[in-house]
Amino acid sequence: MRKIPVSILGATGTVGQRFVQLLDGHPWFEVVTLTGSDRSVGMKYAEACHWVLSAPMPEWARGMTIVETDPKTVQTPIAFSALPAKTAWEAEAQLAQSGVLVCSNASAYRMQPDVPILLPEVNADHIAILEHQRKRREWSGGIITNSNCTCTGMTIALKALHDAFGVEKVFAVSMQAISGAGYPGVASLDICDNILPYIAGEDEKVEQEPLKILGSLNGSEIKFAPLVISAQTNRVPVTEGHTVCLNVKLNSKASAEVAKQVMSAYRPPEVCRDLPFTPKPVIRVLEEVDRPQPRLDRDFGNGMVTTVGKVRSDPIFDLKFVVLSHNTVRGAAGGSIYNAELAVAQGYV
Amino acid sequence: MRKIPVSILGATGTVGQRFVQLLDGHPWFEVVTLTGSDRSVGMKYAEACHWVLSAPMPEWARGMTIVETDPKTVQTPIAFSALPAKTAWEAEAQLAQSGVLVCSNASAYRMQPDVPILLPEVNADHIAILEHQRKRREWSGGIITNSNCTCTGMTIALKALHDAFGVEKVFAVSMQAISGAGYPGVASLDICDNILPYIAGEDEKVEQEPLKILGSLNGSEIKFAPLVISAQTNRVPVTEGHTVCLNVKLNSKASAEVAKQVMSAYRPPEVCRDLPFTPKPVIRVLEEVDRPQPRLDRDFGNGMVTTVGKVRSDPIFDLKFVVLSHNTVRGAAGGSIYNAELAVAQGYV
């Protein structure tokens, strides 16, 4: 089988680097195009990119020449977008129109009614809205997005509970890694021996995106799930891995024990059970009182698995627990790759 | 005016060191006795103590000889206790019986019905229970405690709201400094590039102690305040300063603006307004979207002021906001000293 050629848009940033690293040796996809900003166009990737990952830069990427983000230079069936939100709006649309399926990590299109925020474990069926999107916008390609990196793990955990008991209300307090802010991102003087209790736009995303992802597809429309989320997001001195403390009110009561069983037993929809990036298991539930911890648990299952721990009954709501997810893998580049695999498996590419 | 001689019990630990540092130059108190464990009895303080504070060890302390924690060696009217919980139970009682007023940072006696957990800004009147304690236990001295370091800041902030609007329910997620765990305390491999989502016994203390502190004194009994708290406590890589994210449900509605005014305007009871360690203001409310931050705000007002920020309306409850308090100053040694000052001002010494 010949591999499908793919592009990475905005390949020099932290999420772009994750795409390069995670697509190294991918069984279906082969990176043939790397795009960058005007500053880096024409340079070799190894020169243009200030690499910040622990895993070394793959050899094949070092010598690739950075090109513009444009339909003339990006002509692969799939493009992974790590573009900044402001340039994503126009660039992704141009590519979608020219026939590229853009699997985007940018927030630009997430809340558009005809664009799905896909977490295959949760709402693989939402991909069908792509047909409506193509028709309505006269695009031969299209745009599918993954969620904000803080929403990812918590929405996957909430999905299992929502299916079983109905989720009504959620308090979410996050402790997020610095890699989530890109590069140079957070200044060291702001985070060394410190916490930042503010991330621009993040509370809003955490309060809104899960409602769409957990919603139901009704013809050409996604009906938002009727839960309410209250979020407080924080930056902490951790390199990778977002931790979220949740308090959850359910429609029908559930003990901590049953909730743990339900989350452990959660299976993704049939179609995305054996894709290359399918997390196994979808949710890993830990019993140790002091887990999950970002340094110890973020890399489990190559960073694609959502880890839940400390599930216990809540004195006000029903449950409290902690979710950990690798923000630049499952929550960003890895999630987009998983989405692209779903699109291929479903015949959208 | 002659200064009142005082002792520090358990002077070599992290809280003991804070007592030494904060009592350096205190206008009312003079440290004459330092106690330690068997290992350090007979040694000079400078030898016995692995000093971990940024502020240098005061010269007067260096040459003091460590003695046992015993009524024979501790004969000052006031003793500040930084004893570990398990030795505090017996040692503090012996001293209380022998005539010493023990101002304790240990948790051993906090939940005893005749022992007050004092935050002078909040419940200065609870000190009156000392008379009942002395009678009942036949102690000529007594024991007063300060709260758990995570409870301190949040209870002070909640007090202002409770007086004005009534507090019903509270979700509290903490991000706590490593100094709270003593020395050696948290292993560096456990917290470097990491978060620990567990602190033994801490969730329980945060859920219970504020109810007693916010309660009302009824003769010889403290009636707990009827609010419910749900806590999730975490350790983060920060040296000093506990940050707590709160979601609060009130009896009567209040906008964020009004809540801020109420907290800013909160004044301590008359009797403790001008003690040497009185925080000024009691609550400092910040308007910046990215504050409070532990490194920038913990030392405000010599570490005695409670800082509140990010007060906003909550989509589920009424308010959400962030509280920061210096855990080894306001939340530990400084709090005990403030309590002792109150006891002196009220004639209990």
Place this chain on the structure above:
Amino acid sequence: MRKIPVSILGATGTVGQRFVQLLDGHPWFEVVTLTGSDRSVGMKYAEACHWVLSAPMPEWARGMTIVETDPKTVQTPIAFSALPAKTAWEAEAQLAQSGVLVCSNASAYRMQPDVPILLPEVNADHIAILEHQRKRREWSGGIITNSNCTCTGMTIALKALHDAFGVEKVFAVSMQAISGAGYPGVASLDICDNILPYIAGEDEKVEQEPLKILGSLNGSEIKFAPLVISAQTNRVPVTEGHTVCLNVKLNSKASAEVAKQVMSAYRPPEVCRDLPFTPKPVIRVLEEVDRPQPRLDRDFGNGMVTTVGKVRSDPIFDLKFVVLSHNTVRGAAGGSIYNAELAVAQGYV
């Protein structure tokens, strides 16, 4: 006595903030002018400045309006410069010409033959070259500089040894705090769980500046001291305090014991022994095997004291030891203030 009005040039950066903080309550100087870049001119200091110090911003500074760095707006006898090197060259000269004595922390003029790099403890006499500078450049004010922050502590320690035994050769390996890079400065992803073995231009400064400072003034010329330094400079995850490991070859042998005595006993020149910012002692020599440590020792003597530890004989050269100096206090803003005090004491203002 009326205080001398002073200006701070580049007041919003990390060193500018240190000037603001250290001049709060200074017995001789009163800050009347704060300058900033075009972006911040016209704004209140509290709005324009992203404050990064643990000590809170002084109240008097919050409402001051930022002005341009220009002879029209800067009309105080003394100006403290925290300007970036590239703008310092022109701006400092204009002010010097217009009558201002610029006490500069910038590197622009340090290696100019008629500009002294002053560490009052070491080379207070070099200030006399100011007369030559004024004549030659037709300036009624002038420029005096302090050294690079990594050079400061090590040059002070070497001075004591140089006077007593003659220093021939020095290996210096630094571990430098992130505050030395300004704000935003070092990206958190570059330094969290990491070391940066490179600081642009720093090896060169450490190899050259001490030779000038330790040199002798010969009429209008500073004759460089004939020692050789080899430097390797590194950035480490520490907020404040530069640590330098030194190996030193002397002209005449000295044991570690004698070297310690010589450094402990070192006294600054008479004229700068009792200025407000005079460090007391000049050099603090510690005996503990695990000191100096930046978090524990940087703030000693309000951050103005140089701390030396681990003095021992060297198997190749004569001595090895470790020097710690507070990089934004003694090594930057505090050093410039000390220089200004010397200039006032010597009648240059």
Place this chain on the structure above:
Amino acid sequence: MRKIPVSILGATGTVGQRFVQLLDGHPWFEVVTLTGSDRSVGMKYAEACHWVLSAPMPEWARGMTIVETDPKTVQTPIAFSALPAKTAWEAEAQLAQSGVLVCSNASAYRMQPDVPILLPEVNADHIAILEHQRKRREWSGGIITNSNCTCTGMTIALKALHDAFGVEKVFAVSMQAISGAGYPGVASLDICDNILPYIAGEDEKVEQEPLKILGSLNGSEIKFAPLVISAQTNRVPVTEGHTVCLNVKLNSKASAEVAKQVMSAYRPPEVCRDLPFTPKPVIRVLEEVDRPQPRLDRDFGNGMVTTVGKVRSDPIFDLKFVVLSHNTVRGAAGGSIYNAELAVAQGYV
């Protein structure tokens, strides 16, 4: 081919954990025995071990029962020792006598004349002294050691230079990771926002071990290489990876360019070129001015490769450069495994 059964002595500590992780899936060795202290004997590994590695604990290890370190319980041809130095002396000798080849990471036997400190890239021939050791001590097994983790990388780099130009004198200043101190090891309050300029016994090891490793085997004796090393060792807030700054004096001059070529071109002895843990290349020389960095470079080549950077001429000696080595992989467990592979390849097992 059947795998060789092996034991891990002291399997619950940080180096023991690395052995477990690195032997997971090893092509030649299969772990059948895990030993631990009295406290953990009889417990399952998953219960007894406070796992601190980012890579998850292998499934096969979780249920293994910890046994004593004793010839009755350890009966494999090879045992990997992560014992603390004090228990290693007796336990390793007993096993060596009973027929086990102990590949030890402990320092106990390193300086014994008939025990080699092996770095296969450097002194594979030293393994021959094992025959002399067996005869002299009447052991049917034996002990081979790997070097102190700080010595490893620098000795490999120095070997290449020593062969080509002769190394005379070396200044070494280290910045070492916290994992090198085991668990709980360094207290977080000692290293958060701090540096520790002292590691017990470390300066001495760095000054002595390389002389033995670089020495020549002369019949039954290792003649130490005649170079002199002066070391200053420091602990920094980094999880994994020891960085060492070196200044080197050579017998015959070499430019930085030639030195880089020599190190890049260095090949291990024939016999250890294709073992499973052979680093490829032995030395990786980087050209970037700001490399090596522990977070970016420690994992290169699965943590077995020594990375050298910043090679430049030295104003006092001949060369200065920086070496990085993964301290718990190449410098500890991985090094011992590589030694065991050499022993098997040479017929000593």
